[in-house]
Amino acid sequence: MTSFCLEVAGDYACFTRPEMKVERVSYDVITPSAARSIFEAILWKPAIRWEVKRIEVLKPIRWISVRRNEISSKLSVRNAQAAMGAGKGNLGLYIEEERQQRASLLLRDVAYRLHADLVPVGNDALSNPAKYRDMFQRRAEKGQCVNQPYLGCREFASRFRLVSDIDLEASPLNESRDLGWMLYDMDFEHPDDPKPRFFRAQIENGIIDLSKAQVTG
Amino acid sequence: MSLTNRYDFVLVFDVRDGNPNGDPDAGNMPRLDAESGHGLVTDVSLKRKVRNFIGMMKGETPPFDIYVKEKAVLNQAHEKAYVAIGAEDELKGDAKKRKGSGETVDKARQWMCKNFFDVRTFGAVMSLGVNCGQVRGPVQLTFARSVDPIIAQEHSITRMAVATEAEAEKQQGDNRTMGRKHTVPYGIYVAHGFVSSFLAKQTGFGEEDLELLWQALENMFEHDRSAARGEMSTRGLYVFKHDSELGNAHAHALFDRIQIARKDGVDVARSFKDYEVTVDDTGLPPGVALIKRA
Numbered sequence: 001m002t003s004f005c006l007e008v009a010g011d012y013a014c015f016t017r018p019e020m021k022v023e024r025v026s027y028d029v030i031t032p033s034a035a036r037s038i039f040e041a042i043l044w045k046p047a048i049r050w051e052v053k054r055i056e057v058l059k060p061i062r063w064i065s066v067r068r069n070e071i072s073s074k075l076s077v078r079n080a081q082a083a084m085g086a087g088k089g090n091l092g093l094y095i096e097e098e099r100q101q102r103a104s105l106l107l108r109d110v111a112y113r114l115h116a117d118l119v120p121v122g123n124d125a126l127s128n129p130a131k132y133r134d135m136f137q138r139r140a141e142k143g144q145c146v147n148q149p150y151l152g153c154r155e156f157a158s159r160f161r162l163v164s165d166i167d168l169e170a171s172p173l174n175e176s177r178d179l180g181w182m183l184y185d186m187d188f189e190h191p192d193d194p195k196p197r198f199f200r201a202q203i204e205n206g207i208i209d210l211s212k213a214q215v216t217g
Numbered sequence: 218m219s220l221t222n223r224y225d226f227v228l229v230f231d232v233r234d235g236n237p238n239g240d241p242d243a244g245n246m247p248r249l250d251a252e253s254g255h256g257l258v259t260d261v262s263l264k265r266k267v268r269n270f271i272g273m274m275k276g277e278t279p280p281f282d283i284y285v286k287e288k289a290v291l292n293q294a295h296e297k298a299y300v301a302i303g304a305e306d307e308l309k310g311d312a313k314k315r316k317g318s319g320e321t322v323d324k325a326r327q328w329m330c331k332n333f334f335d336v337r338t339f340g341a342v343m344s345l346g347v348n349c350g351q352v353r354g355p356v357q358l359t360f361a362r363s364v365d366p367i368i369a370q371e372h373s374i375t376r377m378a379v380a381t382e383a384e385a386e387k388q389q390g391d392n393r394t395m396g397r398k399h400t401v402p403y404g405i406y407v408a409h410g411f412v413s414s415f416l417a418k419q420t421g422f423g424e425e426d427l428e429l430l431w432q433a434l435e436n437m438f439e440h441d442r443s444a445a446r447g448e449m450s451t452r453g454l455y456v457f458k459h460d461s462e463l464g465n466a467h468a469h470a471l472f473d474r475i476q477i478a479r480k481d482g483v484d485v486a487r488s489f490k491d492y493e494v495t496v497d498d499t500g501l502p503p504g505v506a507l508i509k510r511a
């Protein structure tokens with residue numbers, strides 16, 4: 001098992017609170033699940049798992065509100081299947097008829113240092129952990145990724161940088177506060193019905209220590 | 218042909234005496250970052266224009282049909298012949314047995330990707346509850362932001378007519394109404410974008426689609442003229458092509474090579490000539506090529 005640290009930053013971010021997802025409101029900071037997916041955007045194989053251990057908040061928490069025209073419906077599988085069978089049909093969706101204006105309360109100008117462990121779970125990774133470690137190291141250093149990592153939503157692309165020596169880095173935000181209950185991650189044990197898991201998020205001097213977090217379903 | 222390279226791109230466009238993207242929260246004023254005064258154009262606004270351009274160019278026919286349509290652009294919702302791709306056995310057979318199972322959704326998803334340009338480019342969410350009922354598109358776009366703070370102007374305009382008879386009576390035959398229009402005198406905006414070849418493989422987004430995407434980004438404003446928009450045009454499309462699928466360099470480091478600044482001595486910018494775009498294409502990281510599209 002190896003630990004890695006990534007510094008991620010972006011102009012905007014939206015880590016949507018599940019209780020307010022119609023008009024999206026972001027959590028105050030990145031969730032462990034969003035942090036995990038940033039690591040996964042750089043390297044993931046079925047043989048490994050990422051465990052986010054620590055989140056350091058580097059910039060003050062600031063907000064911006066953006067209202068956008070969105071659509072209210074999803075693509076219909078049944079209509080698609082009907083057209084597949086018939087070879088013709090009218091599948092399009094007219095935004096004028098299915099429009100919703102939704103506001104999002106986004107974070108702006110964010111930066112975090114994310115610490116995560118690369119945990120081998122598959123046979124290959126267990127017998128050959130160095131391979132995966134080197135692969136991640138190489139990709140993160142060179143800026144390689146499977147898709148550009150993002151901060152909650154895909155339109156909020158993230159810059160990332162591998163932090164090799166934490167002692168050379170600036171200290172996190174000098175702030176402590178209780179953020180209340182936050183999404184920890186989805187539990188995909190039953191993939192058809194993933195269950196959310198939550199934890200009590202505390203920033204202590206800019207650091208959220210997840211190794212101490214009590215995670216409950 | 219499927220993609221074998223990663224691409225990161227910078228889109229530069231400008232607006233003159235128009236409203237590039239209205240803010241529904243502010244009475245359709247141009248979107249503004251209230252703290253810094255910079256103008257914003259949302260990712261979805263730009264995607265709308267890409268869809269409209271492709272829809273117009275390809276006549277909304279498979280395999281370049283557009284799923285999310287705008288009536289104003291095309292009102293030709295005719296019957297379309299979709300290529301049935303081995304769908305029949307799937308629909309008969311044991312489809313009923315595992316209704317809504319991953320496999321049938323997967324078939325429908327592949328089929329939608331095949332027929333709809335916007336589904337395979339930007340992705341879509343399908344309505345069945347299974348976790349995999351969504352398509353992640355290879356193309357990712359960010360908000361566009363203006364290089365300098367913008368000024369939004371409000372103009373009052375008059376109309377020499379009224380909409381209803383009641384209104385006419387109230388005005389005793391004067392028949393005039395006032396309206397409002399918001400413009401940005403001049404603004405130059407920059408958006409960033411990313412194309413993942415891994416996600417492209419999942420949706421079948423190929424080289425031809427990519428070429429179409431570039432064309433759309435270059436030309437989309439030319440076909441989006443309206444009273445509200447003023448004069449908008451693409452001023453630059455800088456595509457960083459990576460040798461490898463994973464990429465050969467950090468995207469943000471590449472983006473920093475495109476710098477846009479007001480020229481010396483220009484206090485108030487009112488045209489593209491007042492700006493200087495510097496493109497640093499010297500010593501690009503190995504395996505990265507810069508393609509200047511526009």
